[in-house]
Amino acid sequence: MPVLPELVRSAPKAELHVHIEGTLEPELAFALAARNAVDLGWSDAAALRQAYAFGDLQSFLDLYYACTRVLCTAADFRDLMLAYLARAAADGVVYAEIFFDPQVHAERGVALGTVLDGLCAGLELGRSVHGVEGTLILCFLRHLSEAEAFATLAEARPHLDRIAGFGLDSGERGNPPARFERVFAACRALGKPVVAHAGEEGPAEYVSDALDRLGALRIDHGVRAIDDPLLVQRLVRHGIPLTVCPLSNVRLQVTPELHRNPLQALLDAGVAVTLNSDDPAYFGGYLNANLEAVHQAFDWPLATWQQVLGNAFRASFRPAHWQQARLEHLARHFARA
Numbered sequence: 001m002p003v004l005p006e007l008v009r010s011a012p013k014a015e016l017h018v019h020i021e022g023t024l025e026p027e028l029a030f031a032l033a034a035r036n037a038v039d040l041g042w043s044d045a046a047a048l049r050q051a052y053a054f055g056d057l058q059s060f061l062d063l064y065y066a067c068t069r070v071l072c073t074a075a076d077f078r079d080l081m082l083a084y085l086a087r088a089a090a091d092g093v094v095y096a097e098i099f100f101d102p103q104v105h106a107e108r109g110v111a112l113g114t115v116l117d118g119l120c121a122g123l124e125l126g127r128s129v130h131g132v133e134g135t136l137i138l139c140f141l142r143h144l145s146e147a148e149a150f151a152t153l154a155e156a157r158p159h160l161d162r163i164a165g166f167g168l169d170s171g172e173r174g175n176p177p178a179r180f181e182r183v184f185a186a187c188r189a190l191g192k193p194v195v196a197h198a199g200e201e202g203p204a205e206y207v208s209d210a211l212d213r214l215g216a217l218r219i220d221h222g223v224r225a226i227d228d229p230l231l232v233q234r235l236v237r238h239g240i241p242l243t244v245c246p247l248s249n250v251r252l253q254v255t256p257e258l259h260r261n262p263l264q265a266l267l268d269a270g271v272a273v274t275l276n277s278d279d280p281a282y283f284g285g286y287l288n289a290n291l292e293a294v295h296q297a298f299d300w301p302l303a304t305w306q307q308v309l310g311n312a313f314r315a316s317f318r319p320a321h322w323q324q325a326r327l328e329h330l331a332r333h334f335a336r337a
């Protein structure tokens, strides 16, 4: 199978599902461990990479949370963000909505203000150095309680100008969206858009619940929606986007074989599928590596690529006129074919 067409590789892109903590490459993890005198527990970057063999979402999350222990100061978060934006820019990303997990850092005594100072400094540098525009989505951890989510929301209130929206992540099994209904209502009452991870390992019902109970504007992953034809119809009818993460689904054994990933059937049904990298340092690559894998699995024509890449701009939090300008840019790019 030939490599990803250059026109797709170089196309302007939006990324809507990437966890900044999931962009922590082993080399940077060791540099930050040295800077902060943290013992990571692996001998070197190669040994850490060797540990990247995941049986399911939880086995990944255990390692992912362990590695966040090296993130201590605003400068650490700035460096992490800048490293991601450099990689994203190399893949044509011009706009990113980026998740962060403040509760993981609060457990280690790192305040939300410190995390935001660093991430926002990285975003500013990324904009000027790499030309990528980025915004932040604060994620609540669904394995923690509603009360802990409300405490985090209270801590976030002085910083709302630096938070574009709210999300829900972490271990899905046994942690249904319903528990966060009131938290998400409070987020929406602040005028913020909300999204939620659902239907990654959890059932289609969690996708419906994320829409009905949380008011999610889009669903992160959502591939298990394929099990409920009425839900698929609903996603199509209401134009509810899915932020699908192909390499993540492979590495976390959601669909070990990419050519069997429901993303193709969802797309064929008319769902607004977008492609994203999730935790690229852990899952084998950044956005273009995900597109490359999809190309190998499905061999789409250029028109499908233009549609799917366009879906990400349409699914963003940005206003209609901004989306239109990006879609016209994308159309001009593909007109070179």
Ligand code: HPA
Pocket (backbone or CB within 6 Å): 019, 022, 057, 169, 170, 171, 172, 197, 200, 248, 278, 279
């Ligand atoms: N699923 C849920 N939570 C996460 C993920 C994921 O793929 N990555 C980081 N946190």
Ligand code: ZN
Pocket (backbone or CB within 6 Å): 017, 019, 169, 197, 220, 278
């Ligand atoms: Zn995710």
